[in-house]
Amino acid sequence: MKKFSVRVVAIAVVMVMVIGLSLVSCKPAAPPVTEETAAETEAETAAETEAAAAEQPYAGTTLKVGNTASLPIFVKWHEYFDPAYEAYSGVDVVTDLPPFTDFYNKVLTMVRAGGKDYDLMWLDGPWYGAFTALEAIEPLNDYIKAADPKELALDDFPIRSLAYLGMDGVHTDQFYAIPLLHNVGVLAYRKDLFEDPDYMAEFKEKYGRELAPPTDWTEYIETAKFFTRDTDGDGKIDLWGTNHRYGEPNNFIGDLLIGFAYARGATLFDKNYKPLMSSPEMIDAVKFFTSKEFIATQPPGVESYIFDDVISSMMQGKVAMYWTENMMVATLIDPELSPMAANIGFAVPPGWKNPETGEIQPGTLAGAGGWAINANSDNKKAAFDYIQYMVGKSNSAKYVDLGASAIRISQYKDPALLEKYPWFDLFLKEVKVSIGRPQNAWWEEAQFIMGKAGVEVITAGKSVEQSMKDADVALTDLLTKYKVYENKDIYYTAEEREQQALDTLEALGIPAPTE
Amino acid sequence: MKVANRELERAPKLNKIDNNRFYNNIQRLRSRFSQTGYLLPALVLLITVILYPVIYSIYISFRRTLAGVENIFIGLGNFKDVLGDTLFRHALVNTLIYMSLSVTLSFVIGFGVAILVQSISRGRDFFRVMLIIPLSMAPLIVALMWRWMFNPLFGMINWFFGLVGLPLQEWINGNATAMAVVIFVDVWQWYPLVFLIIMAGLAGLPRQPIEAAYVDGASGFYTFRRVTLPMLKPVILVALLLRTIDSFRVFDNVYMLTTGGPGYSTETLSLFVYRTGFQFNNLGKAGAGALFMVFGLGVISLIFFRLMYQEVEK
Numbered sequence: 001m002k003k004f005s006v007r008v009v010a011i012a013v014v015m016v017m018v019i020g021l022s023l024v025s026c027k028p029a030a031p032p033v034t035e036e037t038a039a040e041t042e043a044e045t046a047a048e049t050e051a052a053a054a055e056q057p058y059a060g061t062t063l064k065v066g067n068t069a070s071l072p073i074f075v076k077w078h079e080y081f082d083p084a085y086e087a088y089s090g091v092d093v094v095t096d097l098p099p100f101t102d103f104y105n106k107v108l109t110m111v112r113a114g115g116k117d118y119d120l121m122w123l124d125g126p127w128y129g130a131f132t133a134l135e136a137i138e139p140l141n142d143y144i145k146a147a148d149p150k151e152l153a154l155d156d157f158p159i160r161s162l163a164y165l166g167m168d169g170v171h172t173d174q175f176y177a178i179p180l181l182h183n184v185g186v187l188a189y190r191k192d193l194f195e196d197p198d199y200m201a202e203f204k205e206k207y208g209r210e211l212a213p214p215t216d217w218t219e220y221i222e223t224a225k226f227f228t229r230d231t232d233g234d235g236k237i238d239l240w241g242t243n244h245r246y247g248e249p250n251n252f253i254g255d256l257l258i259g260f261a262y263a264r265g266a267t268l269f270d271k272n273y274k275p276l277m278s279s280p281e282m283i284d285a286v287k288f289f290t291s292k293e294f295i296a297t298q299p300p301g302v303e304s305y306i307f308d309d310v311i312s313s314m315m316q317g318k319v320a321m322y323w324t325e326n327m328m329v330a331t332l333i334d335p336e337l338s339p340m341a342a343n344i345g346f347a348v349p350p351g352w353k354n355p356e357t358g359e360i361q362p363g364t365l366a367g368a369g370g371w372a373i374n375a376n377s378d379n380k381k382a383a384f385d386y387i388q389y390m391v392g393k394s395n396s397a398k399y400v401d402l403g404a405s406a407i408r409i410s411q412y413k414d415p416a417l418l419e420k421y422p423w424f425d426l427f428l429k430e431v432k433v434s435i436g437r438p439q440n441a442w443w444e445e446a447q448f449i450m451g452k453a454g455v456e457v458i459t460a461g462k463s464v465e466q467s468m469k470d471a472d473v474a475l476t477d478l479l480t481k482y483k484v485y486e487n488k489d490i491y492y493t494a495e496e497r498e499q500q501a502l503d504t505l506e507a508l509g510i511p512a513p514t515e
Numbered sequence: 516m517k518v519a520n521r522e523l524e525r526a527p528k529l530n531k532i533d534n535n536r537f538y539n540n541i542q543r544l545r546s547r548f549s550q551t552g553y554l555l556p557a558l559v560l561l562i563t564v565i566l567y568p569v570i571y572s573i574y575i576s577f578r579r580t581l582a583g584v585e586n587i588f589i590g591l592g593n594f595k596d597v598l599g600d601t602l603f604r605h606a607l608v609n610t611l612i613y614m615s616l617s618v619t620l621s622f623v624i625g626f627g628v629a630i631l632v633q634s635i636s637r638g639r640d641f642f643r644v645m646l647i648i649p650l651s652m653a654p655l656i657v658a659l660m661w662r663w664m665f666n667p668l669f670g671m672i673n674w675f676f677g678l679v680g681l682p683l684q685e686w687i688n689g690n691a692t693a694m695a696v697v698i699f700v701d702v703w704q705w706y707p708l709v710f711l712i713i714m715a716g717l718a719g720l721p722r723q724p725i726e727a728a729y730v731d732g733a734s735g736f737y738t739f740r741r742v743t744l745p746m747l748k749p750v751i752l753v754a755l756l757l758r759t760i761d762s763f764r765v766f767d768n769v770y771m772l773t774t775g776g777p778g779y780s781t782e783t784l785s786l787f788v789y790r791t792g793f794q795f796n797n798l799g800k801a802g803a804g805a806l807f808m809v810f811g812l813g814v815i816s817l818i819f820f821r822l823m824y825q826e827v828e829k
Contacts, residue, residue, distance in 0.1 A: 101774075105793035130796055133583030247688065247776045301667040301688025304777030308689075309666075318668055441582035445795040452602070452779070459778030461691050483584055 058382035059090025065386070066107060066121035070100030070307075072337065073181070073330045073403040074122065080402055081390045088389065091382055104444070108469055111136035116376050120383035125369040126447070127438040128168035128176055133441040138373040139173040140298075143384045145508050151392045154505060156408045158182070158428070158515045162505070163497035164196040164366040164436030172492075176372055178387050179407055183260040183325040183367030184430035185349040186423065188332055189213050192343040193227065202226075208326040212282050213321070213347035216360050217260075217288055220321075220350040224297035227320035241297035242321040243313050244289070246458055247304035249451025254365070254453060259323050260285040262363035262435050263352045268450070269438070273484050275475035276449060278468040288466050290457045303458050323349055325367055326427050330404040346423040348430070366434035385444075409515045432515060435494050438459065442482045449474045569809075576802035593803035603804065605779050610763060612697040613698060613783060617762040620702045622755060625709025630739075631709075633717050643714065650707040650724075661700045662687065691772050693781050703770050705761065709754045716750030717743075739749030749826050754817040763812055784808050 059290060065082075067074050075097060082093045098106055104127055110117045111134060112116055122129065131137045144154065154162065157179055165179035169434070193199055203211035203226055215219040224241025231239050239408060244259070247250035266281035276282060288294060311331065314322035335341040351360040366451075371387040373380050373433040389395065396411060404421055406412045412428040437443060453471035456462045462470075480486060492500070502512050579589045597603050632642045649657065664671045665686035673683045687696050720743065728738040766785035769775060775790075777783035788808065792801025 108796060109793060130582050248774055299668055300683070301685035303689035303690070304685075304693065304773070306774070306776075309668075315666065316669065441796065445797070448790075448795070455776075455778040459780060481579075481584075482581055 006463055024081045054106070056090040058086075058379070058385060060092075061379050061382045062092040062094060063092060063379055063382050063386055063393040063505075064096040064117060064119050066118035067095065067097055068100040068103045068122065069097035070103075071181075071327055072334070073327055073405060076330065076402045077390065077399070080398065081395070084395075085386055087390050089382075089385065091386070093386070097183050107169055111374065111376070114376055116374065116378065118374055119377040120371055120373045120378045120387065123177060123369045123372045123424060125165050126365065126439050126443045127369070128372070129170055129438070129443060131372065131441040132168045132170060132176055136375050137176055138375050138377075138380055139171075140178065140384070141173075141371070141504070141508060143373075143381075144175060144510070147384070149510065151394060152178075152388050153393050153408070154265040154508075155511045155513045156393070156410050157513060158412075158431050159498045159501055160434060160494065161407065162432055162513070163494070163501040165368065165370045167497070167501060167504070169436070169492060169497065170489075173504050175504060177370035178391055179368075179370040180391060181327055181368040181370075181405060182404075182407055182431055182434070183285060183327050183365070184427060184434045185364035186324060186326050186329065186346045186427070186430070187213055187349040188314060188322045188324055188328070189345050189347060190317065190320050190343050191345040194345070199226075213345075214350045215348070216350050216353040218291075218353065221294055221297065224294070224321065228297045238318070240299045240313075240319045242296045242323065243302055243305060243310045243319050244323065245305050245307065245310055246290075246295075246302060246455065247309070249308045249448045249455055251306050251451070252454045253447050253451035254367075256285065256289055257322070257365040257368070257435075257437065258325060259349060259364070260289050260352075262365065263349075263361055264288075265352070265361060265363070267435075271491055272411065273479055273489055273491050275472040275479075277453060278465065279477065283464055283468055286454055286457065286468065290454065290464065295458075314338075314344075317343075325365075326405055326423075327368060329423070330402075335405060346426070348426045362430070364430050364434050366431070366436040409513060412515075428515065436497070437493065440482070440484075440489075442478055445478055446475055449478065453493075565690060572802040572805055573744075573801050574802075576806055578799050579797040580797065582796050591797070593799045594807075595799050597803045597807060602779060602782060603787055605785075606782045606784045609694070609780070609782055610765070610784045612694065613701070613765060613769075613781075614759060614762040616698050617705075617765075618755065618758045620698070621706040621758055622751075624702065624707050625706040625754070626713050628706070629710045629713035629717065633714065646710055647680040649704045650711070652704070654704065654767045655771055657704050658700060658768050661696070661703075662772050663721075665696050686775060687773050690777050690780050695778055697769055697772050697781050700772060701762060701765065704768075709758065712750060712754040712757075713747070716747050722748050749823055750798060752819055752823045752826065756816065758824075759815055759819070763815065764808065806823045 015472060044150070054361040064076075067078060069075055078097065082095055083093065105123070105450070106129060107118065107121055108127075109115075123137070128137070144152065153224070154166075157166075161179045161182040162175070163510050165182055165291060166175045166177055168174075168176050194213065199416065200211045203209075203223075206226065207222055211223075211226075214223045220242070226241055227241045229239055230237050244255045246255075261282055264285040265280045266279055266285055267276055269275055299305075299318060302309075304312075310322060311324070311328060313319045314324075314332065317340045331337050332344050333341050349364065353360050371391070373387075375384045377383060391399065391407065391417050393408075393410075396408060400406055400417055400421070402409050405420075405426060406417070406424050409428075411417060412424045414424075414430075418424055437447070441447075449471055453467040453474075456467050458466050507510060535648070576593050577588055577590060581586055628646060632639055632646070635642070663669070665769065667673055667683065667685050667688050670686065672686065676683055684692055687690050724742050724746070725738055728742045733741070765783055766786050766789065769781050769783050769786055770789075773781045775786045784804070785808070788801050788804040791804060792798050
């Protein structure tokens with residue numbers, strides 16, 4: 001009986017498979033074709049195929065794209081550009097969007113194993129060095145030379161974007177990526193609070209000036225203190241001035257560089273890669289960032305806040321200000337994602353006021369990165385075509401509208417776009433003074449050492465001076481292991497990096513950008 | 516003619532004997548090779564996914580594997596590096612704290628609940644099913660769920676604390692509370708494993724010694740302490756061994772809840788190895804760290820196996 005039922009099931013499965021396959025392979029019958037029309041149709045089809053091959057040289061290719069879903073702006077771009085590129089090119093685009101936290105590890109492991117899981121992938125700027133050291137990403141100069149200069153138009157990118165997001169800081173005459181997004185510091189603030197007549201009057205009475213987004217560190221801490229309060233009268237504080245990321249070494253160093261260290265004039269290394277974490281400027285910046293007075297203006301538990309926590313606080317209206325990067329603008333103003341969307345304004349982040357000159361010194365991090373092509377890919381040309389399609393001039397308007405963000409000079413300066421996105425003007429100002437992180441193969445570990453030193457000030461009660469000195473020692477050890485001193489590697493300044501990018505453009509016959 | 520016939524009669528007989536011998540030889544060979552054949556897929560799998568990575572880890576732990584730097588043999592360099600790393604020492608201490616508290620609590624709760632459920636006659640199956648629900652959930656989902664519950668600003672736990680007038684806590688964001696939360700989540704998910712093992716152990720115990728103890732006038736507690744518990748000892752050791760190994764190599768729970776923070780107050784050995792290998796791209800040092808972990812697990816397992824062996828011998 002058992003044997004019989006097994007047989008019946010097996011026969012049934014085979015029948016279902018056979019019938020299913022037959023149905024799938026069935027096509028509607030073709031209309032009858034006469035001998036006369038057959039020749040015409042054949043000629044037409046051949047001509048069409050030839051034209052399609054000329055217009056769609058990569059048709060039939062499957063392009064595997066890697067990016068991260070952690071930035072909603074990237075997801076929006078892929079949702080639009082992937083199907084659009086498929087229709088335009090005949091290429092089948094398969095995009096993988098893992099979370100940012102694991103993306104670097106995933107891609108690095110893939111290329112170390114010689115994998116082809118991605119033909120092209122978005123890489124964060126500081127990661128480039130790890131990939132170029134392994135010769136895992138394709139040098140792009142030849143592709144750029146062969147591209148349509150009016151469509152790719154590298155001269156339409158700010159030179160600083162090309163210097164930090166197109167090159168790796170080690171190879172001084174080679175592009176390895178095409179910038180997709182240039183992150184800079186931006187101060188998001190709650191307009192409903194800053195424009196509230198009661199708050200305005202109270203603030204003026206207390207500080208003797210108008211309530212407005214702060215322009216320097218002193219104003220920042222004053223404004224943050226002012227808004228830290230109990231708004232519903234139950235005796236418990238329910239609104240805080242601001243919030244930053246202290247919780248994890250990489251987040252800590254990110255916020256320190258976005259907001260404070262570069263503005264204070266600190267630098268991470270000298271020309272010969274001697275670490276400068278214990279320089280007076282860096283110590284000053286860390287002291288401000290980790291001071292008890294400043295932390296008291298932030299929600300309880302901020303000592304362990306990471307990426308998700310700070311943006312959630314802003315979107316939920318728990319903080320009055322949020323010092324972030326332009327990549328978060330699209331999320332913050334999206335009513336479907338942010339309950340505070342209609343109330344959020346953007347301003348230039350506060351700078352450091354030089355007590356001697358009274359001048360406010362700006363400075364921020366050149367964050368994010370660009371598209372790179374996997375050196376193991378079999379579809380490198382198609383991959384470059386996809387990149388050009390997404391960031392090229394033809395799709396410039398769509399790129400901006402989807403992400404509320406700009407990457408090209410023509411986008412930052414377009415009067416129509418400026419009316420819609422008034423903060424583009426301040427973004428460009430920030431882009432021009434932004435400084436990127438080192439991009440060497442050892443950066444991830446160096447960043448962890450620096451961030452860990454900062455975190456120890458907060459969590460272990462270590463003095464800023466001691467912690468930064470310890471970081472310098474650990475960094476020197478690390479760089480010795482990587483033979484940085486033995487090889488006499490050079491840490492280039494922002495201006496030197498710009499010059500390298502300009503020289504590379506010139507060698508490729510591309511005019512210098514205007515910004 | 517007769518002879519000839521006899522010869523003819525013998526021929527097939529001989530053939531039959533030969534055939535039988537041949538058949539027996541084939542059968543013998545088949546049975547000998549079939550044993551190996553049946554084992555072969557498992558052996559290939561073991562060699563590919565366990566043996567090769569282990570040998571490769573040992574190999575790279577003696578080499579410098581930094582990107583862009585010459586890959587050379589450096590002896591015990593990576594092991595010295597690991598031992599000299601303050602983060603490794605923090606991770607080791609954290610792992611030991613995590614392991615001891617998590618194992619103790621999940622065992623005490625799991626054991627207690629098993630005894631309790633075993634003692635009830637009505638609804639035993641219902642409780643069995645309800646209590647093992649956490650075990651059926653993916654650890655990543657569990658960690659994500661609790662991460663939001665323990666969020667100091669928006670989480671349900673603080674909302675509840677506020678409701679009953681208790682002071683709000685920083686939970687996963689606090690230096691003092693983060694480790695407690697991580698352990699709590701681990702215990703919440705894994706005490707049902709202890710519960711299941713103990714329940715199975717209790718169900719398999721012979722009734723006669725227990726009944727004999729009652730007949731002799733022993734109290735319930737005395738019977739439990741002197742009869743049930745000693746008989747359960749091998750099962751208890753298995754439960755403890757599984758939980759100890761599990762909590763020693765904890766990764767997903769901590770990674771999702773705190774990523775080792777605040778600072779590195781919840782950094783564990785697995786996290787350290789992962790960070791070193793994949794984030795810092797230093798596979799040699801990560802290999803050395805992983806070997807220390809394997810050594811630690813080996814020692815723990817050895818202790819447990821010795822204890823179990825002693826029990827069996829008794």
